[in-house]
Amino acid sequence: MEIFLHKVNGCPAEMKVEICRCGPEQAEDFYALQNEVRAAMPCPEQFVPDELEQIRSYLSRDLGLGVWQGERLGAYFILRYCGMEPDNYARFMGLPPDQWPQWANADSAVVHPDWRGNGLQRILLQTALRQLRPGIVGIGATVSPENLYSLNNALAEGFEVVCRRPMYGGFDRFLLRKLL
Numbered sequence: 582m583e584i585f586l587h588k589v590n591g592c593p594a595e596m597k598v599e600i601c602r603c604g605p606e607q608a609e610d611f612y613a614l615q616n617e618v619r620a621a622m623p624c625p626e627q628f629v630p631d632e633l634e635q636i637r638s639y640l641s642r643d644l645g646l647g648v649w650q651g652e653r654l655g656a657y658f659i660l661r662y663c664g665m666e667p668d669n670y671a672r673f674m675g676l677p678p679d680q681w682p683q684w685a686n687a688d689s690a691v692v693h694p695d696w697r698g699n700g701l702q703r704i705l706l707q708t709a710l711r712q713l714r715p716g717i718v719g720i721g722a723t724v725s726p727e728n729l730y731s732l733n734n735a736l737a738e739g740f741e742v743v744c745r746r747p748m749y750g751g752f753d754r755f756l757l758r759k760l761l
């Protein structure tokens with residue numbers, strides 16, 4: 582799907598980019614963008630990074646969307662179908678295990694600083710929701726309470742806060758859900 586970015590590097594622009602579903606062959610591009618973006622974050626603990634092999638696995642079996650200008654990846658979103666795995670956010674919501682497979686994790690959203698301000702996190706979530714596997718009834722997410730850009734985008738997309746709790750080995754997070 583082609584869209585236009587109206588702001589690039591903080592300046593008005595009209596730049597055509599393409600949102601594509603990505604596969605494991607794009608894992609290294611995702612990993613490189615993740616690391617570049619995280620290295621520039623003033624508070625990197627707001628974003629728990631994935632290993633390259635994790636990203637490769639997600640792009641093989643889950644849903645990964647990338648925003649490309651030609652060969653350049655400038656933003657991505659990963660949604661995971663965790664099923665009965667213990668990292669399914671449905672588990673942290675207290676839902677019984679038989680319901681976990683009906684929930685997907687909004688795992689990670691990354692936008693390069695040059696491309697921020699185009700609503701790409703929200704656009705990518707909306708695009709992913711249109712491509713969801715049948716049978717999914719809700720999306721879980723976690724956001725650092727200090728990560729106001731991501732939190733406000735999630736709330737604007739209809740997520741609600743379920744609770745605040747330590748996640749990923751002790752990081753302070755809001756657990757959010759969006760019922761579909």
Ligand SMILES: CC(C)(COP(=O)(O)OP(=O)(O)OC[C@H]1O[C@@H](n2cnc3c(N)ncnc32)[C@H](O)[C@@H]1OP(=O)(O)O)[C@@H](O)C(=O)NCCC(=O)NCCS
Pocket residue numbers: 588618622627628688689690691692693696697698699700701702703728730731734
């Ligand atoms: C969270 C994130 C994906 C949002 O990117 P985005 O969709 O481009 O953000 P928006 O379009 O909603 O931006 C709205 C405004 O906030 C600004 N903004 C967004 N993220 C910002 C950030 N991390 N730092 C400073 N300003 C930011 C934008 O420039 C824009 O400003 P404007 O209204 O003056 O143009 C992006 O900040 C990011 O990649 N952060 C690092 C990774 C992360 O925290 N991911 C979420 C958890 S998985």
